[in-house]
Amino acid sequence: MTITAPERTQTAHRVPLSLVQPTPPPSWPPRYVRPLRIVPPLTKAPLVPRRPRSTRITRRGRLVLTLTVVAVIGLLSLVASRSPASHPGRAAPAGSVVVQPGDTLWAVAVRADPHADPRVTVDRIVRLNGLADVSVRPGQHLRLPDH
Template sequence: MSITFDQPRLSFAPLGAPSETRTTYGAAAAVDAPVRLTTRGRVAVVSIALAIISTLAIVFGSAVVATGEAPAEGTVTTVTVQPGQTLWSIAAEARPDADIRATVDQIVRLNALEDGASLPIGATLAVPVQD
C-alpha cells in the first residue's frame, strides 16, 4: 500500500514548471517483472499452433495423396518399369482397346507421378487393366 501527498512548492518556480510536487511513501516503485505465460495462455498458444499445422496439412496434404478413390478388385495390376519403357508403351500394353491418353492419365493419378518426369528403371507402377 502506498500513500501519496501533494505538497505545495515553497519557492517561486519559473513559468511552465509544475506548481506542486508529489511524494510517495510506502511501496517501492514497481519493478519490471518478466512476462509469464499463464495456463490459459499456454493452452491458447498450443491451440493456435495446432490450428496452423492442421490447416497446412489439409491444404498441402492433398498433393501427397495419389488418388481419392480406392480401385475395385482386379482392376489394377502392378508393372515393373523396364529399360526403354514409357508411360505410353505401358498404357498401350495394359489396355490396348482403350484410349491411351486416358490410361496414361490414370497411371499418373494412381502413382502420384509428376508431369513430364522420367520413369526410373525398376520402379513399380500401379496400372489399370479394365474400366
C-alpha cells in the first residue's frame, strides 16, 4: 500500500512586503478593557405580594419634626399662660378683678402686683375702691391700681 500526499489545488498568493502597510502604534495609555463578567441566567422569581413600604424618615427629618413639635408646644403654653382664664380671680380687663371664695384683699394685692410691697398695694386698692375696711366678699368687683 502506498501513501501519497494530496496535491495542492490552490496556490497562495504572496503579497510583496512593499505593498503591506504597517499598523499604527497603539495609543498610550492603553484604554482599560473591563473583563467580562459571568452572570447567572435569569430565572423567574415566584410572585410574592409585596408589603406596602412604610414611610421612612431621615435623621435630619426626625430632628426637624421634633423641634417643630417642641416649638408648637412652647407657643401653646406661652399663649395659655397669658390668657385671663389661667389666673383665677382676674377678670378680662387688666385693671379689675372679681373676688373669688377664700380670697382676701392681701391675696388680691399680691396677685395684682407681685413685685410690690403688698401693704402699699392693699392701701391703694382700698382708696381706689372707696372701701371702709379690708374685708371683701366673693363676687365683688375691685378696680386695681396701675403698677
